[in-house]
Amino acid sequence: MSEYIFKRARLLGKDVVDVHVLDGMIAAVSGDEISSANATVVDASGLVVLPGLVDSHTHLREPGLEDSETVLTGSQAAAAGGYTCVNAMANTTPVQDSAGVVEQVMRLGEIAGYVDVRPVGAVSSALEGKHLAELGAMAASDAQVRYFSDDGKCVSDPVLMRRALEYAKAFDGVVAQHAQDPRLTERAQMHEGDVSAELGLAGWPAVAEESIIARDVLLAKHVGSKVHILHVSTAGSVDLVRWAKAQGIAVTAEATPHHLGLDHTEVRSYDPMFKVNPPLRPREDVEALRRGVVDGTIDVIGTDHAPHPIEEKDCEWAVAANGMIGLETALSVVQESLVDVGLIDWEDVARLMSYEPARICASPDQGRPVAAGEPANLCFVDPDARREISGRAGHSKSHNTPWEGRTLPGRVMYTVHRGVPTVWEGELRSHGDVMADRAKLGRVGSLTV
Numbered sequence: 001m002s003e004y005i006f007k008r009a010r011l012l013g014k015d016v017v018d019v020h021v022l023d024g025m026i027a028a029v030s031g032d033e034i035s036s037a038n039a040t041v042v043d044a045s046g047l048v049v050l051p052g053l054v055d056s057h058t059h060l061r062e063p064g065l066e067d068s069e070t071v072l073t074g075s076q077a078a079a080a081g082g083y084t085c086v087n088a089m090a091n092t093t094p095v096q097d098s099a100g101v102v103e104q105v106m107r108l109g110e111i112a113g114y115v116d117v118r119p120v121g122a123v124s125s126a127l128e129g130k131h132l133a134e135l136g137a138m139a140a141s142d143a144q145v146r147y148f149s150d151d152g153k154c155v156s157d158p159v160l161m162r163r164a165l166e167y168a169k170a171f172d173g174v175v176a177q178h179a180q181d182p183r184l185t186e187r188a189q190m191h192e193g194d195v196s197a198e199l200g201l202a203g204w205p206a207v208a209e210e211s212i213i214a215r216d217v218l219l220a221k222h223v224g225s226k227v228h229i230l231h232v233s234t235a236g237s238v239d240l241v242r243w244a245k246a247q248g249i250a251v252t253a254e255a256t257p258h259h260l261g262l263d264h265t266e267v268r269s270y271d272p273m274f275k276v277n278p279p280l281r282p283r284e285d286v287e288a289l290r291r292g293v294v295d296g297t298i299d300v301i302g303t304d305h306a307p308h309p310i311e312e313k314d315c316e317w318a319v320a321a322n323g324m325i326g327l328e329t330a331l332s333v334v335q336e337s338l339v340d341v342g343l344i345d346w347e348d349v350a351r352l353m354s355y356e357p358a359r360i361c362a363s364p365d366q367g368r369p370v371a372a373g374e375p376a377n378l379c380f381v382d383p384d385a386r387r388e389i390s391g392r393a394g395h396s397k398s399h400n401t402p403w404e405g406r407t408l409p410g411r412v413m414y415t416v417h418r419g420v421p422t423v424w425e426g427e428l429r430s431h432g433d434v435m436a437d438r439a440k441l442g443r444v445g446s447l448t449v
Contacts, residue, residue, distance in 0.1 A: 002419050002440055005034050009044035009380060011370060013346030019049060021376040024419030024441050028372050044380055047413055050350050052084025052377030053331065054366050056176075056254055056357040057151070057230060057302030059323070060086070060117070062108060063101070064093025069307040069397045071108035071117060072431070077305070077327040077396040079114040079422035082379035082412040085358065085366040086115055086305075086327075090122035091152040097122035097133035099141035106143045113434050114422045118363050121145040123155050123164045123175060132163055139171045146362035149176035151230055152277075154212060156182055161216060165225035174252075174360060176228040177216050179237070180278065184208035189318065191264045191279045199267065201317070204279045206234040213237050217244035217251050226250040228360055231304050233259045233278040235288030242297045252299040252360050255289050257333035258324055258402060260301070262286075266402070272313045272320030273402045276306075293352065294343050300357040303330045307398030324402050328394045331381060332408035339383075340409060365418075378416040382426075385411035395428055 006019040011029065018034040020027040028034055055078065061069040071088070078086050088105055090096035096105060102119035109117020121138040125131045127150050138145040148168060155161045155177060164175045185208045190196050192203020213229055217240065220227040229241060232253045241253045258276060263283045266274040274280060292298040306323025313320055326333075334353065338344045344352075358367020368374040388407050391399030415423035420437045422429055 002437060003036060003039040004042060004421070005036060005039045006042045006044040006049065006380065006414070009047050009049040011049055012350055013048045019370065019378070021416060021419055024376055026370065026372055026374050026376050029370055042414065046384065047380040047382055048346050049370055050082070050346065050379045050381065051354040051368060051370055052366065052379050052415065052417060053082045053353045054085040054357040054361070054363055055083055055303050055305070055327065056087050056300050056361050058086040058088055058305045058327065059091065059307065060088040060105070061092060061307060063104065067309045071105065072112040073395060073397040074305070074307070074327070075109060075112040075114040075117060076428055077325070077394060079415050079417065080395050080412065080428050081328040082331050082381060082415055083327060084115050084377040084379070084415065084417045085118060085363050087118045087120050087147060087361045087363070089120050089151045090149060091127060095122050095126050096120065097125050099134065099137040102138050102143040102145055103141050113431065113438050115417055116363065116366060118147070118361060119143050119145060121148045123148050123150045124160060127153050129153065129155060129157055129160060132160065132167060135164070135167050135173065136171070139173060146171065146173045147176060148173060149178065149230065151176065151178045154178050154180040154182060156212070158215060158219065162219050162223060165219060165223040165227065169223060169225040174226045174228050176230050177212065178230050179209045179212035179216070181208040181211055190267050191281050193264065193282060195264050195267060206236055206281070209234055209278055210236040210240060213240045217241070217249050220251060221247065221249045229253040231256050231259065231278055231302070232289065232292070232298065233281050233285060235285050238288050238292040238297055242292070245297065253297065254300045254302040255293060255298045256302060256304045257326055257330045257337070260286065260289055260293070261333045261337045262402060270317050272315065272317055273324065273400055273404065275317060275320050275322055276324050277322035290338065290343060293338060300360060301330070301334055301352045302357065303327050307396050308400050309398060313400045323400065325391065325394070325396045325398055325400055327396065329389060329401060329403050329408060331412065332410040333403070335383060335410045336408055376416050376419040378414070379412060380414040382411045382413050383409065385409070387411055
């Protein structure tokens with residue numbers, strides 16, 4: 001039997017409750033004291049309890065790019081950040097464009113044991129943007145993929161994008177678009193604007209994102225299908241998504257913590273840690289994104305966790321890889337950028353980082369309320385803690401964080417995945433201990449242990 005009672009936690013930052021976890025499920029949540037002779041009791045006073053976080057946008061790199069990350073190390077970083085489910089993007093080697101590869105990634109996640117790993121299926125074969133990948137086969141596989149993306153590359157061919165929307169509609173799937181017109185961003189190094197002109201770097205114009213979003217919401221309307229816009233980064237993009245929703249188009253949108261917390265002036269340092277795609281934008285775009293989060297135009301906050309080995313970041317700006325890690329800092333950045341300044345509350349955090357990403361990405365048993373009878377996927381965070389960020393001290397295999405050396409609020413003290421603690425008293429538990437507890441419950445995902 002696996003039994004825990006978390007005492008006096010603040011449910012979504014509000015009511016003080018005891019949370020009783022028994023055999024993988026939430027047995028009770030009560031403002032009255034809960035007791036049990038067999039339970040491990042945790043004093044959670046002052047901690048905010050949230051549903052386990054769900055990331056709509058994670059790059060785990062395995063198979064094929066294990067020098068950057070593995071499913072195990074990425075899962076550990078996710079658990080340390082309060083996540084109980086991640087959606088693993090398709091740009092692996094081989095690409096996740098077939099039933100066999102998505103099932104392999106799912107199995108690796110089960111063996112890792114820290115979070116649910118939901119493989120994202122590629123839209124196009126080998127991410128080449130020429131022919132549809134095996135969407136139907138991936139949907140019918142054991143992985144039951146319902147979320148498809150060529151992220152890292154745009155599905156720039158409108159005919160291919162239309163076909164993908166039509167095909168995915170047959171099994172209620174979602175096509176997630178990396179909105180970037182490749183012809184408008186050739187050799188681009190950062191946002192096109194006054195800072196790029198000052199630094200002499202080739203610019204990535206906002207219209208390259210906005211034109212694809214405009215096209216795709218109209219395609220989604222025409223087909224009657226669902227489209228999700230990844231890492232929205234400009235004010236114009238927010239306006240387009242807001243307009244499309246007002247028309248009744250089935251569009252959802254994601255923002256990243258780094259686009260909510262950083263702007264393009266960081267590039268003046270020429271530190272490649274700030275090089276990302278889409279690029280950091282001006283402050284007015286950051287503020288527009290925040291307003292989009294507040295008014296519901298932005299549905300989810302996804303990390304776009306993009307690990308790279310040190311040689312791809314510790315180099316000159318022009319040849320550095322795009323991307324930042326973010327699983328272990330996302331909740332803290334959201335707290336600093338949105339919660340602590342009064343724009344949203346912890347209930348909104350649960351919606352943006354758990355309920356909605358689970359719904360959009362079709363993640364079973366995730367993004368559920370903290371309530372009796374629900375799977376025990378939980379995150380307990382100390383909002384009053386402060387911590388200095390160090391990439392090397394994190395659990396990702398890569399260290400490319402833009403928050404290096406900065407102090408951020410909040411610390412995840414406990415993460416519980418399907419009834420098994422993966423983080424305990426602020427420390428990641430060992431793989432052996434996690435899997436031993438998993439064995440006591442008998443199963444993880446579809447894998448008997």
